[in-house]
Amino acid sequence: MKKISFQKFIRYFLILSALLLFAAAALVAVFDPFYHYHGPVFGLKAVVTKSEYQCIGTIRNFSYDSVLCGSSTAENYNNGWFDELFGARTVKAIKSSGTTADLRFYLEEAFSSHEVKNVFYSLDLFALDGDPDANFVNDSMPLYLYDKNPLNDVRYLWNRDVIFEDIPYLLAMSLTGYDEGSSYNWWQYKTFSREETLSHYERPEEVLAPLPEEEYAGRVDGNLAHLEELVKEHPDTDFYFFLPPYSVLWWDGMYRNGRLEEYLYARRQAAEGLLPFENVRLLDFQSDEGIVLELDNYMDPIHFSADINHLMAREAADPDSPYLITQQNREEALARMEALAQRIAAGEADAVPGE
Amino acid sequence: MLFNSHIFIFVFLPLSLAGWYFFNRIKCYRLAQGYLIGMSLWFYAYFDVRYLISLAVSCIGGYFLCVLCRRLRDKGAARSYGKLLTAAGCLFHLGMLGYFKYTGFFLENISSLTGRAFTPLHILLPVGISFYTFQQLAYFLDCAKGETSVCSFLDYVSFIVYFPQILQGPILLHGELIGQFHEEERRRFDAERFAKGMARFVLGLSKKALLADTLGKAVNFGYDNVSLLDSPSALFLAAGYMIELYFDFSGYCDMAVGLGKMFGIEIAENFDAPFKSASVKEFWRRWHITLGRFFTRYVYIPLGGSRKGKLRTVCNTMIVFLLSGFWHGAGWNFVFWGFLHGIGVAASALGGKQIFTARAAGSECRVASSALGRRKTAAGASGAAAEGLDRSGGLRGLRRPLRQIFTFAYVTLTFVFFRASTLAQGFAVIGKIFRFRWNGFLFRMAEALDVTELYAVTKALDMGAPALLPWVNLLVFLLFFLLCAFLLVGKKASAFAEEKPFSFLRTVLLSVLFVWSVLSLSGVSTFLYFTF
Numbered sequence: 027m028k029k030i031s032f033q034k035f036i037r038y039f040l041i042l043s044a045l046l047l048f049a050a051a052a053l054v055a056v057f058d059p060f061y062h063y064h065g066p067v068f069g070l071k072a073v074v075t076k077s078e079y080q081c082i083g084t085i086r087n088f089s090y091d092s093v094l095c096g097s098s099t100a101e102n103y104n105n106g107w108f109d110e111l112f113g114a115r116t117v118k119a120i121k122s123s124g125t126t127a128d129l130r131f132y133l134e135e136a137f138s139s140h141e142v143k144n145v146f147y148s149l150d151l152f153a154l155d156g157d158p159d160a161n162f163v164n165d166s167m168p169l170y171l172y173d174k175n176p177l178n179d180v181r182y183l184w185n186r187d188v189i190f191e192d193i194p195y196l197l198a199m200s201l202t203g204y205d206e207g208s209s210y211n212w213w214q215y216k217t218f219s220r221e222e223t224l225s226h227y228e229r230p231e232e233v234l235a236p237l238p239e240e241e242y243a244g245r246v247d248g249n250l251a252h253l254e255e256l257v258k259e260h261p262d263t264d265f266y267f268f269l270p271p272y273s274v275l276w277w278d279g280m281y282r283n284g285r286l287e288e289y290l291y292a293r294r295q296a297a298e299g300l301l302p303f304e305n306v307r308l309l310d311f312q313s314d315e316g317i318v319l320e321l322d323n324y325m326d327p328i329h330f331s332a333d334i335n336h337l338m339a340r341e342a343a344d345p346d347s348p349y350l351i352t353q354q355n356r357e358e359a360l361a362r363m364e365a366l367a368q369r370i371a372a373g374e375a376d377a378v379p380g381e
Numbered sequence: 382m383l384f385n386s387h388i389f390i391f392v393f394l395p396l397s398l399a400g401w402y403f404f405n406r407i408k409c410y411r412l413a414q415g416y417l418i419g420m421s422l423w424f425y426a427y428f429d430v431r432y433l434i435s436l437a438v439s440c441i442g443g444y445f446l447c448v449l450c451r452r453l454r455d456k457g458a459a460r461s462y463g464k465l466l467t468a469a470g471c472l473f474h475l476g477m478l479g480y481f482k483y484t485g486f487f488l489e490n491i492s493s494l495t496g497r498a499f500t501p502l503h504i505l506l507p508v509g510i511s512f513y514t515f516q517q518l519a520y521f522l523d524c525a526k527g528e529t530s531v532c533s534f535l536d537y538v539s540f541i542v543y544f545p546q547i548l549q550g551p552i553l554l555h556g557e558l559i560g561q562f563h564e565e566e567r568r569r570f571d572a573e574r575f576a577k578g579m580a581r582f583v584l585g586l587s588k589k590a591l592l593a594d595t596l597g598k599a600v601n602f603g604y605d606n607v608s609l610l611d612s613p614s615a616l617f618l619a620a621g622y623m624i625e626l627y628f629d630f631s632g633y634c635d636m637a638v639g640l641g642k643m644f645g646i647e648i649a650e651n652f653d654a655p656f657k658s659a660s661v662k663e664f665w666r667r668w669h670i671t672l673g674r675f676f677t678r679y680v681y682i683p684l685g686g687s688r689k690g691k692l693r694t695v696c697n698t699m700i701v702f703l704l705s706g707f708w709h710g711a712g713w714n715f716v717f718w719g720f721l722h723g724i725g726v727a728a729s730a731l732g733g734k735q736i737f738t739a740r741a742a743g744s745e746c747r748v749a750s751s752a753l754g755r756r757k758t759a760a761g762a763s764g765a766a767a768e769g770l771d772r773s774g775g776l777r778g779l780r781r782p783l784r785q786i787f788t789f790a791y792v793t794l795t796f797v798f799f800r801a802s803t804l805a806q807g808f809a810v811i812g813k814i815f816r817f818r819w820n821g822f823l824f825r826m827a828e829a830l831d832v833t834e835l836y837a838v839t840k841a842l843d844m845g846a847p848a849l850l851p852w853v854n855l856l857v858f859l860l861f862f863l864l865c866a867f868l869l870v871g872k873k874a875s876a877f878a879e880e881k882p883f884s885f886l887r888t889v890l891l892s893v894l895f896v897w898s899v900l901s902l903s904g905v906s907t908f909l910y911f912t913f
Binding site: 028029031032033035036037038039042046050180186187188189190191194195348373 | 387391438572573576577579613708818834836837840883884885886887888889891892893895896897899900902903
């Protein structure tokens with residue numbers, strides 16, 4: 027075994043470590059599985075499965091003209107549907123359980139670097155209930171990918187998980203025919219059935235008194251203000267807002283928790299606030315009893331199957347869609363949902379358990 | 382700032398070393414020492430700048446009390462006011478610690494006794510306060526006894542805030558550190574010492590980042606699902622935590638010792654292959670050595686040590702370990718953990734003539750410092766024990782390997798209470814071990830280990846032969862334990878880092894370990910002893 031002096035040990039150790047660290051960083055920078063520096067290379071596919079890590083990179087570095095934005099209810103869309111229906115090239119901007127401020131951040135990043143023709147926005151009612159000023163509050167968010175500070179990129183470049191998990195996964199998926207449109211999809215791993223949905227619902231024993239309007243109006247209005255500002259700032263972009271169809275169980279739970287009035291208020295404010303803009307189309311799937319009362323469409327009280335997502339995409343492309351809310355039919359559409367909510371509250375809807 | 386962070390390794394450490402050796406090279410020694418203090422304060426304040434306030438109050442107050450001791454002694458008034466001042470000093474230091482660490486605990490217990498509602502207080506607990514309080518308390522008590530003269534304020538602050546030891550110890554004695562700041566030889570760059578320091582730091586970093594943090598995933602999963610545990614998984618959970626804690630804390634101490642060597646200011650060893658112990662008493666001579674030394678010198682011996690009969694010795698031992706438990710955390714589970722260790726050590730008294738040897742300074746705390754030109758020795762009441770069980774304990778008749786296994790088992794079971802969030806959870810885990818049931822939860826714990834480096838293999842198996850995957854996970858889990866066991870009984874990090882001469886192969890090995898550890902830092906974790 028070759029013996030070396032202590033001076034040489036120090037020198038060799040530093041040189042060797044520097045070389046290894048450089049090699050690790052180069053490997054990550056070249057393959058760039060989070061698309062922090064560039065899009066896919068060497069003919070590899072855009073394998074996009076970790077929204078917190080990859081979303082911001084794809085928004086900044088992919089080529090697209092449309093953005094599909096939302097929380098977990100938007101994850102099961104296939105980008106290809108929108109590409110086909112709208113003649114677009116779509117990228118997803120997803121934040122699971124994201125706040126409106128999170129999604130606005132993504133959209134502003136997209137607008138700052140791309141000409142965006144369409145925004146497809148999943149308008150989740152529970153996101154309208156969040157703190158309008160809070161974004162990326164979760165400690166687990168890899169914010170080093172979000173800021174523009176190159177120094178903290180070391181957490182990405184020197185990352186064991188990226189080297190041993192994400193790069194091999196990128197290579198393996200590219201070789202096995204990954205569908206690039208299926209970014210962040212998870213429906214294929216879940217069971218959608220009445221039994222499964224009911225197993226995820228614990229019906230509150232008590233019916234709480236409704237929250238007074240002053241408790242939630244500020245939050246809801248603050249979140250909607252984010253969206254109204256975005257729409258106003260980008261008059262050449264078409265905004266499609268979807269009101270996603272939560273199951274009857276979700277509405278039942280909201281009623282029993284005293285939140286029903288709040289979400290009906292959010293719907294009304296959204297319609298009143300957004301519809302005056304010419305570049306806005308608002309589609310309401312929440313009052314479609316064929317969807318929300320049929321629990322086989324769901325895996326839990328909120329999340330519906332990809333077939334429903336597909337239906338929503340098709341309806342968005344249809345200028346005469348029955349789901350479209352306009353200034354003319356606004357009151358009728360809102361009243362329809364309010365009536366359904368009252369039926370659910372009164373236990374008249376067939377699917378509510380225990381009724 | 383954590384040792385296992387990018388900012389520490391790639392910014393703080395190079396800047397600190399460069400400044401330290403630059404000022405020493407141009408013979409600005411006081412400036413060098415001031416620079417080291419400044420960097421240490423940055424290191425400490427990196428967590429939260431408000432921590433500096435309590436540190437400053439503690440340091441200034443502590444130094445003032447030491448100066449007061451000297452003044453009283455100089456005026457010959459020590460006899461009249463000495464005890465009063467000693468009590469005031471203890472009250473000051475323990476009061477600081479008590480306020481920050483134990484206020485909530487006391488209020489909660491008082492409210493549960495009186496039945497009155499308790500509103501939790503949000504008192505910011507400064508990191509490392511338990512360690513730097515004890516270090517200052519030791520110095521103050523030595524001053525009060527007239528066993529040391531008062532150093533300069535610069536030396537005092539250096540002694541307390543020197544960054545390799547401020548967060549989690551080792552709890553140093555003034556003689557081990559302050560003298561080193563005055564040795565010119567230590568201010569010069571020494572390639573051998575520096576190289577050994579680097580090697581030791583890398584080994585400590587690897588213990589923490591590659592072993593402790595990996596094992597921690599399975600352990601945390603187990604403790605998050607105590608109700609689902611069966612006997613084998615509960616057993617592996619207990620052993621897993623014991624091993625995780627060892628690699629975590631001894632990894633930190635290896636890094637601290639390594640950093641000390643890199644700066645030429647060396648730090649005492651805190652571990653000495655504790656799992657080779659053949660008794661609980663010996664365990665405490667090898668585990669967290671400097672804490673045991675503190676309790677021996679400043680609690681056990683002043684209480685009378687082993688000089689006042691068997692019963693009193695047992696009582697003193699129990700007091701030491703109950704205090705040790707309470708020091709580790711403001712919770713009844715820690716107190717109970719201390720109680721169990723007290724029982725373990727005192728058990729030797731039941732079987733022999735002599736409980737503790739009277740050698741207060743008996744257990745060796747090998748101090749790397751050659752500043753004083755000799756090996757330091759220190760006491761061990763918590764370390765107080767090897768001879769007790771070894772010579773006279775009930776385990777005397779057993780062969781040493783059997784006693785080692787028994788000791789490991791006992792210590793492992795007691796540390797369940799150390800990790801548990803409540804006493805009830807601790808008993809739940811112990812109960813699961815002895816219920817002798819199997820429900821396959823071990824497969825889930827094995828899956829939670831989730832060794833990143835094997836991701837491609839497990840993913841391929843998941844797609845190709847999913848039925849095999851749980852068994853492969855279990856195999857990896859068992860092999861990981863085997864690797865840990867091999868490292869626990871193998872050569873110590875200190876021996877590996879000190880072994881001469883260095884070879885090229887060792888350089889490559891250490892570089893790979895270093896880079897591998899750096900790559901593992903992105904999910905930065907804190908140290909388990911961090912909040913004690």
